[in-house]
Amino acid sequence: MNMRYPDPHKMKASPGGSAPHRRVSFIDVHCHCLPGLDDGPRSCRETVALCRSLTRDGIGAVVATPHQLGRFGRSAGPDVIRHAVEQVNGALAQEGIDLCIAPGAEVRLDERVSTLLAEDAILTLADRHRHLLLELPEDAFIDIEPLIVELAGLDVDLILAHPERNAPLMAHGQALWRWLNYGVTLQLTAGSLLGYLGRAAAQNAWWLLTKGWAAVIATDAHDPGPAGPCMTAAFAMIQSRLGVSVANLVCSGNPARVLSMERIRSPLLQQRQEVR
Numbered sequence: 001m002n003m004r005y006p007d008p009h010k011m012k013a014s015p016g017g018s019a020p021h022r023r024v025s026f027i028d029v030h031c032h033c034l035p036g037l038d039d040g041p042r043s044c045r046e047t048v049a050l051c052r053s054l055t056r057d058g059i060g061a062v063v064a065t066p067h068q069l070g071r072f073g074r075s076a077g078p079d080v081i082r083h084a085v086e087q088v089n090g091a092l093a094q095e096g097i098d099l100c101i102a103p104g105a106e107v108r109l110d111e112r113v114s115t116l117l118a119e120d121a122i123l124t125l126a127d128r129h130r131h132l133l134l135e136l137p138e139d140a141f142i143d144i145e146p147l148i149v150e151l152a153g154l155d156v157d158l159i160l161a162h163p164e165r166n167a168p169l170m171a172h173g174q175a176l177w178r179w180l181n182y183g184v185t186l187q188l189t190a191g192s193l194l195g196y197l198g199r200a201a202a203q204n205a206w207w208l209l210t211k212g213w214a215a216v217i218a219t220d221a222h223d224p225g226p227a228g229p230c231m232t233a234a235f236a237m238i239q240s241r242l243g244v245s246v247a248n249l250v251c252s253g254n255p256a257r258v259l260s261m262e263r264i265r266s267p268l269l270q271q272r273q274e275v276r
């Protein structure tokens with residue numbers, strides 16, 4: 001693991017404060033902020049603009065997750081991503097932007113995932129070999145149970161990117177429930193909760209969150225535009241509908257667990273403990 005870039009593990013997430021003087025600091029574990037590697041920023045200038053908007057949204061640390069596999073093939077290999085992260089962290093320091101970036105990837109489902117992981121051809125979140133952010137195809141349902149079991153044997157847990165935006169997946173609730181019981185984590189896009197990504201995505205996102213099935217919120221930001229970083233607004237809406245403990249868990253506690261290589265905590269488990 002290359003650790004010349006700043007270690008975001010040292011950053012503490014501390015949302016939940018409503019006092020205006022208190023600086024909120026979220027950790028964003030899904031963000032397309034590296035220049036020229038995927039459909040995110042095309043230049044370093046655009047990357048800096050996106051990073052400024054992330055800090056304005058109260059985000060203090062980001063796992064950069066350019067697309068790997070699928071339509072992006074191997075265009076963004078691990079060493080390319082690690083090098084880009086170093087470059088961007090240097091540029092942010094020069095610009096005086098208080099944001100720490102770690103390498104990662106959003107990996108498209110592929111039958112070679114386990115093999116490519118063993119070959120260091122795809123990246124885990126924060127390059128820590130503990131959590132893999134997986135994107136499923138949106139045109140068909142595929143049962144990933146064999147992959148979940150394979151990766152569990154490597155002590156790698158799956159985080160599924162934005163299931164609320166995947167209609168075939170949402171039509172297979174029983175499979176989702178089975179995967180959750182294997183320890184799979186569902187990550188919602190903050191903008192989905194706010195209705196920025198359509199009515200179906202919003203309904204699905206709130207359904208998953210209210211049931212206690214979704215455990216992580218992230219921006220999935222590609223640019224600073226209207227559907228860009230909105231963690232602060234999503235946190236406030238979750239706090240108002242489901243309470244501060246759920247908001248803290250999914251926006252702060254669990255994203256921090258990605259950096260500390262801990263198992264993501266299920267909101268269902270928390271609910272059961274609070275009932276006791």
Ligand SMILES: [Fe+2]
Nearest residue numbers: 030032106220
């Ligand atoms: Fe993404």
